[in-house]
Amino acid sequence: xxGSAIKYEKDNIDTDVILPGPYLKIxxxxxxxxxxxxxxxxxFHKKVKPGDFIVAGRNFGCGSSREHAPIxxxxxxxxxxxxxxxxxxxxxxxxxxAFLLPIEVEEETYRDISDGDELELETAKNEIRNLTKxxxxxMKPFPDLIGKIIEAxxxxxxxx
Amino acid sequence: xxxxxxxxxxxxxxxxxxxxxxVFANVDKVMVHDxxxxxxxxxxxxxxxxxxxxxxxxxxxxxxxxxxxxVPAADKISAQxxxxxxxxxxxxxxxxxxxxxxxxxxxxxTLSHEEAxxxxxxxxxxxxxxxxxxxxxGAFAAGLGHTDVAYVLLNGxxxxxxxxxxxxxxxxxxxxxxxxxxxxxxxxxxxGTDGAAYKxxxxxxxxxxxxxxxxxxxxxxxxxxxxxxxxxxxxxxxIRDYLAQRGAATYREVHGDTDAQYAKIFEYxxxxxxxxxxxxxxxxxxxxARELSSVPLDKAYxxxxxxxxxxxxxxxAGILRGRKVKIRTEVLPAAISIYRKAMEEGxxxxxxxxxxxxxxxxxxxxxxxxxxxxxxxxxxxxTTNRNFPGRMGHVDSKTYxxxxxxxxxxxxxxxxxxxxxxx
Numbered sequence: 090x091x092g093s094a095i096k097y098e099k100d101n102i103d104t105d106v107i108l109p110g111p112y113l114k115i116x117x118x119x120x121x122x123x124x125x126x127x128x129x130x131x132x133f134h135k136k137v138k139p140g141d142f143i144v145a146g147r148n149f150g151c152g153s154s155r156e157h158a159p160i161x162x163x164x165x166x167x168x169x170x171x172x173x174x175x176x177x178x179x180x181x182x183x184x185x186x187a188f189l190l191p192i193e194v195e196e197e198t199y200r201d202i203s204d205g206d207e208l209e210l211e212t213a214k215n216e217i218r219n220l221t222k223x224x225x226x227x228m229k230p231f232p233d234l235i236g237k238i239i240e241a242x243x244x245x246x247x248x249x
Numbered sequence: 250x251x252x253x254x255x256x257x258x259x260x261x262x263x264x265x266x267x268x269x270x271x272v273f274a275n276v277d278k279v280m281v282h283d284x285x286x287x288x289x290x291x292x293x294x295x296x297x298x299x300x301x302x303x304x305x306x307x308x309x310x311x312x313x314x315x316x317x318x319x320v321p322a323a324d325k326i327s328a329q330x331x332x333x334x335x336x337x338x339x340x341x342x343x344x345x346x347x348x349x350x351x352x353x354x355x356x357x358x359t360l361s362h363e364e365a366x367x368x369x370x371x372x373x374x375x376x377x378x379x380x381x382x383x384x385x386x387g388a389f390a391a392g393l394g395h396t397d398v399a400y401v402l403l404n405g406x407x408x409x410x411x412x413x414x415x416x417x418x419x420x421x422x423x424x425x426x427x428x429x430x431x432x433x434x435x436x437x438x439x440x441g442t443d444g445a446a447y448k449x450x451x452x453x454x455x456x457x458x459x460x461x462x463x464x465x466x467x468x469x470x471x472x473x474x475x476x477x478x479x480x481x482x483x484x485x486x487x488i489r490d491y492l493a494q495r496g497a498a499t500y501r502e503v504h505g506d507t508d509a510q511y512a513k514i515f516e517y518x519x520x521x522x523x524x525x526x527x528x529x530x531x532x533x534x535x536x537x538a539r540e541l542s543s544v545p546l547d548k549a550y551x552x553x554x555x556x557x558x559x560x561x562x563x564x565x566a567g568i569l570r571g572r573k574v575k576i577r578t579e580v581l582p583a584a585i586s587i588y589r590k591a592m593e594e595g596x597x598x599x600x601x602x603x604x605x606x607x608x609x610x611x612x613x614x615x616x617x618x619x620x621x622x623x624x625x626x627x628x629x630x631x632t633t634n635r636n637f638p639g640r641m642g643h644v645d646s647k648t649y650x651x652x653x654x655x656x657x658x659x660x661x662x663x664x665x666x667x668x669x670x671x672x
Contacts, residue, residue, distance in 0.1 A: 101442055101443070101531065103635075103637040105616075105617070105635065105637040105638070105639055105640045106637065106638055106639065106644075109617065109639050109644075110616035110617040110618045110639075110640070111617060111618050111619070113284045113318060113319075113616070113618065114284070114287075114318075114319055114323070114324075114326045114327045114330055114618075115326065116287050116288060116290070116291045116330075118291075128637075128638055128639045128644055129638070147443060148442060148443040148446065148476065151442055151443065151476060152378065152635060152637060153377075153378045153616075153635075154285070154376060154377055154378040154380075154392040154393060154394050155284070155394070156288055156394035156395040156396060157288070174443065174446065176443070176446065176476055177446060177447050177476065177478055178378060178392055178393065178394055181393070181394065181397060182394035182395075182396065182397070185394070185396045185397050185400070186292075186394065186395070186396035232271075232410075233271070234271045234408060234410075243396070244396060244397070244400050244408075245296060245301075245396070245399075245400065249273055249408075
């Protein structure tokens, strides 16, 4: 999995900015994608390319339970969010709905990645390679069940 | 085991569970509303396209439906969502559907306790992050997204990692003009918006047993703002009486063992608490109301699952009685049953005499969707639960979170006002 980093140097990026409240009535996934990150970055929709990663700080996706948030990011082309930590509902929505990978990294890794860096993710090795800076970082391994759900392609495909 | 661990062990058919165990828990009650319901319908459609046959739910008797976020219908899309939701309930034989304009309806979390939809000892999930609210009745209550709710509707169970529990003990009695809202804001200010991430927040102590059921619900409601999976309070006689008044008498209470373990214990002396406000743009950004007395306001909002229960309205009316509002003030009771009691007690007349607008139950303005959103640079004091950028309207508007007493006092002066200082 390879793409560019879209970095937000911010903790607590909440679902109200990832997908603002007025769009909660929309359930057309491609339409939602047009409003992704609108509360924080009005240019996001223009700059995001398929395969890109969002890189952010602590508690990404805090706030409401709206699945619209990972859906909007996913249908914008985001394949993974690399963050220091995630809020619980965003994390399980991303995994159970198979919308994107929530990748947890150490604080230093988040600090080291710059906006626009080319990243390559290899979850089998728990590795993120920064091709721009020629560095390799560790990602925190997925907990057992999470890894299995991701491998199955979402909760509905997982057999306990 | 503590109460949360005992509920989850019973629901997953295990003798014992401990924090970090992953369990599939049987779910007793499921709620969807006019945002998560259409979200679930979209998941069902996707599954059907993938070849899955979906013609019945695991148990429609366990499911109930609320119309709250976009009622009264804000536009054509939200009107259509209500039609979709109604058809969904009909197709799957869901009989408990609280419809806007047809008797009792209101904000889903308020209905969960007003209508005793959830009982002590149960596992309750809802397609809304503030599902935590209902934990004040002694249930395990957690919010989930559309895919997870769809999974519960079809399979009757869902995975949970058993959370660690943070225990918050309140001793003593809250001083005058101090409410549960002030305590929960103080706690979030201390532990931060991820201070309870993935954990349960349990409340206890003499300060909690002395607190009314509605006030307890304010505490569990805002555990979501600390990132908690759930909030919970052990049931007592007040809960039994509250539920009995609402026709619920048969349930299996769960209580923690005497040797229950907690990841951490926090202690508060009620007498030290004071009116507290969360400044923009985070519920953790708190300060004493008195320190903010120079902040001018454009609007006061008394509404939502957090701050428009009957006691919240009584508190606000106590301040507004015989006074006039200086800024735009909106009061939206959280459910029709509360609206009716407020009318019978004369609270609605007090609000109208003060010049405030009284509106129908809705989540509309709280989540910046409709029914009174904020303009650019407007400043609001609100009894709601979140104040992230753009939460209540324009991304450059500002929301201060406060108790109904602080919101009402501020409505009278036009600036943030500690209710103890109102003349």
